[in-house]
Amino acid sequence: xxxxxxxxxxxxxxxxxxxxxxxxxxxxxxxxxxxxxxxxxxxxxxxxxxxxxxxxxxxxxxxxxxxxxxxxxxxxxxxxxxxxxxxxxxxxxxxxxxxxxxxxxxxxxxxxxxxxxxxxxxxxxxxxxxxxxxxxxxxxxxxxxxxxxxxxxxxxxxxxxxxxxxxxxxxxxxxxxxxxxxxxxxxxxxxxxxxxxxxxxxxxxxxxxxxxxxxxxxxxxxxxxxxxxxxxxxxxxxxxxxxxxxxxxxx
Amino acid sequence: xxxxxxxxxxxxxxxxxxxxxxxxxxxxxxxxxxxxxxxxxxxxxxxxxxxxxxxxxxxxxxxxxxxxxxxxxxxxxxxxxxxxxxxxxxxxxxxxxxxxxxxxxxxxxxxxxxxxxxxxxxxxxxxxxxxxxxxxxxxxxxxxxxxxxxxxxxxxxxxxxxxxxxxxxxxxxxxxxxxxxxxxxxxxxxxxxxxxxxxxxxxxxxxxxxxxxxxxxxxxxxxxxxxxxxxxxxxxx
Numbered sequence: 001x002x003x004x005x006x007x008x009x010x011x012x013x014x015x016x017x018x019x020x021x022x023x024x025x026x027x028x029x030x031x032x033x034x035x036x037x038x039x040x041x042x043x044x045x046x047x048x049x050x051x052x053x054x055x056x057x058x059x060x061x062x063x064x065x066x067x068x069x070x071x072x073x074x075x076x077x078x079x080x081x082x083x084x085x086x087x088x089x090x091x092x093x094x095x096x097x098x099x100x101x102x103x104x105x106x107x108x109x110x111x112x113x114x115x116x117x118x119x120x121x122x123x124x125x126x127x128x129x130x131x132x133x134x135x136x137x138x139x140x141x142x143x144x145x146x147x148x149x150x151x152x153x154x155x156x157x158x159x160x161x162x163x164x165x166x167x168x169x170x171x172x173x174x175x176x177x178x179x180x181x182x183x184x185x186x187x188x189x190x191x192x193x194x195x196x197x198x199x200x201x202x203x204x205x206x207x208x209x210x211x212x213x214x215x216x217x218x219x220x221x222x223x224x225x226x227x228x229x230x231x232x233x234x235x236x237x238x239x240x241x242x243x244x245x246x247x248x249x250x251x
Numbered sequence: 252x253x254x255x256x257x258x259x260x261x262x263x264x265x266x267x268x269x270x271x272x273x274x275x276x277x278x279x280x281x282x283x284x285x286x287x288x289x290x291x292x293x294x295x296x297x298x299x300x301x302x303x304x305x306x307x308x309x310x311x312x313x314x315x316x317x318x319x320x321x322x323x324x325x326x327x328x329x330x331x332x333x334x335x336x337x338x339x340x341x342x343x344x345x346x347x348x349x350x351x352x353x354x355x356x357x358x359x360x361x362x363x364x365x366x367x368x369x370x371x372x373x374x375x376x377x378x379x380x381x382x383x384x385x386x387x388x389x390x391x392x393x394x395x396x397x398x399x400x401x402x403x404x405x406x407x408x409x410x411x412x413x414x415x416x417x418x419x420x421x422x423x424x425x426x427x428x429x430x431x432x433x434x435x436x437x438x439x440x441x442x443x444x445x446x447x448x449x450x451x452x453x454x455x456x457x458x459x460x461x462x463x464x465x466x467x468x469x470x471x472x473x474x475x476x477x478x479x480x481x482x483x484x485x486x487x488x
Binding site: 057060061062063064066067114165170176179214215 | 336337338339341342343346347351352354355356357358359360362408409410422425426476
C-alpha cells in the first residue's frame with residue numbers, strides 16, 4: 001500500500017521516472033467524483049508510493065487548473081491507502097528576491113479561487129475535519145531540506161495566493177495580493193490542500209518559481225520556466241526526501 | 252465588407268430591435284442602425300454570447316462601455332474613465348471559452364488593447380475635460396451596488412471605480428484574439444461613454460499603436476495544438 005501520493009504539477013506530463021524507481025503498476029482509481037489517474041504505483045528503496053499528474057496529459061498539459069478534478073484526485077489518495085500527499089506546483093513570484101528557478105515550501109495560503117467544488121460535503125458522512133495546520137510543518141521542512149541539497153535558492157515558508165485562472169493575473173491584482181502578504185501566486189493549491197485536510201491527509205507542497213508575476217520588476221530578460229526539467233527536478237527532490245526518510249538517515 | 256468595429260453598450264443607450272443574434276451561449280440583443288454592429292449587454296446576457304457574436308460578425312476591434320460607481324473620492328458623476336487595468340471580484344460568471352481544455356493561460360498586461368485605450372482617451376477628451384486615463388476598474392458581481400464598506404476596500408486595493416459590465420468580457424475577448432477597449436462613465440447614465448465609442452468607431456484610420464491582441468493563440472496554432480478556426484477552440488455549453 002502506498003504511504004504517499006505524489007501529485008505532480010507543471011511538466012509532470014513530461015516526466016521520466018529514472019532508475020531508482022521500480023514501477024509496480026498503473027491504474028485508474030474510481031471515486032464518487034469520477035475517475036482519477038492514471039495513478040502510477042512504484043517503489044523507491046523500501047517505500048511504496050503513488051504518482052498522479054494533476055493536469056493529466058501526455059507530453060503536454062491536458063487540463064487547466066480551474067477544471068482539474070481535485071475531489072477525485074484527493075479521494076483517490078485515500079482510496080489507495082495513502083496517509084499523505086506531497087505535491088509540486090509552479091507559481092509566479094511576487095517577491096523580487098525569489099527569482100524564477102527558485103523553490104519554495106508553502107506554509108500558508110490565500111484562496112482567491114471562485115467556482116471550484118471545494119468540499120467533499122455529504123460524502124464525508126459527518127466525518128470531523130481534523131485539527132492542525134493546513135500544510136504539514138514537518139513534511140515541509142523535510143522537503144525544504146531536500147530542495148536545498150540541489151543548491152538552488154529555497155524559501156522555507158512562503159505564502160501562496162490561489163487564483164481562479166486560467167487567465168493570468170493583472171498587475172493590479174498582483175499588487176493587492178502582494179499587499180495582503182502573498183509571496184507566490186498560482187492556480188492549483190486551492191482547493192487541493194483543503195480537500196486533503198478534510199480527509200485527514202497530511203499535505204505539503206514545494207513550489208517551483210517559474211516566472212515573476214505580472215508587473216513585478218526584475219532585471220534581465222523575462223523567464224518563464226515551464227520546461228520538462230522543472231518537473232524532473234521537483235520529482236527528484238521528492239524522491240530524495242522519500243528515500244532518505246525510508247532509510248532512516250534523517251534529513 | 253462591413254466595419255470591423257463592434258460596440259457593446261449597457262442598457263439605456265437605445266431601444267434594441269429585431270430578432271437579435273443567436274449564439275451557442277444564448278441570444279444577444281442589438282441596436283438597429285447603419286453604424287457598426289452594436290450589441291446590448293442586457294441583464295442576464297452571457298458574456299460569452301456577446302464576445303461570440305462580436306467575433307462571428309467578423310469584428311476585430313471591440314469597444315465596450317459601462318457605468319460605474321466611483322471608488323476614488325475625486326471622481327464625480329459624468330466623469331469619463333478609460334480603464335488601464337482591472338481587479339476581478341466577480342464570482343459566478345462563465346469566465347472562459349476554454350472550459351476543460353489544456354490552454355487559456357492568457358496574459359492580461361494590460362487587459363485592454365493599448366491602441367484602443369489611446370483612441371478612446373483621445374475621443375473622450377473631446378467630449379469632456381473630466382476624462383481620466385489608466386483607471387483601475389474593479390469588476391463586481393452586481394446587480395446590486397457595492398456597499399460603502401466595499402468601496403472603501405476597493406480603494407485600499409488600488410481601485411478607481413467599480414462596475415459590473417467589463418469582466419469577464421475583457422478577457423473573453425482576448426481569448427478570441429479580439430482587441431478590446433473600454434470607456435466607463437461615473438454614475439448611472441451611459442450615454443456619454445456610448446458617445447465616445449461611436450466617435451472612435453467613426454474614425455477611418457487603421458491601428459496606430461502596435462498590439463498583440465490578435466496573437467493570443469498564435470503559438471498554439473503554429474504548434475498545431477489548436478486549428479485555425481476559432482470556433483473549434485471553444486467549449487460549447
